[in-house]
Every structure is written in structure tokens, then in C-alpha cells.
Amino acid sequence: GAVVSQHPSWVICKSGTSVKIECRSLDFQATTMFWYRQFPKQSLMLMATSNEGSKATYEQGVEKDKFLINHASLTLSTLTVTSAHPEDSSFYICSASQLAGGEAQYFGPGTRLTVL
């Protein structure tokens, strides 16, 4: 139980293009989904908190117009990196917490984004 998937697992794009990453909770409904970014050999940094049907809450320093988050249903959240630049290259990981399931967050396998 508590499986979270991400698609794609890796993507390479050209500078200036946009990339969409999907996060799905496969066997549970997620009240809240979170997006994190992880640079090589570093820790995970929270980017934004996403609740189904409402606008995402972004952490300080994260540009909401650059990282568009849509939480369309209780099982799907998407992160779109707009006008990507090489410095956006990173490992993007989502997590989800269960509806009425307490604080535990279950993470997806991550998406490796490389911007050329």
C-alpha cells in the first residue's frame, strides 16, 4: 500500500522549453501532495504544498510562475517547469499523504530533469 508514482522518470529538454512532471498516488487518495527538489549529494528541499482543488502554497524563494502546480484530483498532481534553464536541472520528487491517514508522507521515485 501507499505507492506513489512519477512520470517521466527522467527527461532532457532544451533551455527555454517547458516540462511537465506527473505525480500519482496509486492505491490511496491524497489530501495533500508535496513537491521537493534535490540537487546531487544534497538533501531534499520543499518547494510547494498542493491541496486538491486549491492553489499551491510555495516556499520562500520558489517562483510560482516558474514552477506551476496543478492538483486536479485526489490522486494526481502535476509540476510544470516553465522556460527551463540549466540551473533548473535537478531531481524532482513528489510525496503524498493519505486522506485522514495522518502525517506520513510517501515519496515517488523522482524525476531527473536535465536542461541543456
Next chain:
Amino acid sequence: GENVEQHPSTLSVQEGDSAVIKCTYSDSASNYFPWYKQELGKGPQLIIDIRSNVGEKKDQRIAVTLNKTAKHFSLHITETQPEDSAVYFCAASGTGGGADGLTFGKGTHLIIQP
């Protein structure tokens, strides 16, 4: 905001020995403390968690202790095995109920020597 410190950054132990990783947090309002194991190129896997109303929790070879007064918590792995080699992260969050994002420590690279 919350700040989580984690030590050591690298820990090498002989197979079969115990490993201990320690974390401290700054926000006394934090009340949920999970531990994650991350293997190279993969997402973090929740291995154990503890809430502030509990001082200790154990699951087979893994245990976590929490000292709210001192604001620190620790992960204990006994009878270590090669497959325990990975990066371990501690984390903390506030109000709970699944609504808060996690603040992570910087991670500990655990190496199990055969």
C-alpha cells in the same frame, strides 16, 4: 522556520554492528519525526516515524528515540546488513495531519563494511 541538524554525515560500521544517527531540531512546535532511507537514484523510503507523544518506537532491527525537552531524536539500526547501506535522512514537521511539508536533515551516508 524549522532547522534540522543531522550527524554524522558519513558512518561506516562493520556488518552485524549497530549504527546510530542523531538529529536535532529547532522548532519546539514540531511534533512529527520520520526517517527515510534513500538509495542512489531513487525516492526516499519511509522506514520509521515517531510522534511527539511517544518517546521510543521500534520495528524489528530499527528503533527511533525522541527527547522533546532536548529537541533531539535518533535512529538506531541493530545487526546491520549490507542492504542497509544507503543515505538516511531525518525530518521534522509541525502541525501534523499530513498538511505540513517536511524539513530534512542533510543526510547520513551509511556504509556497511562486510
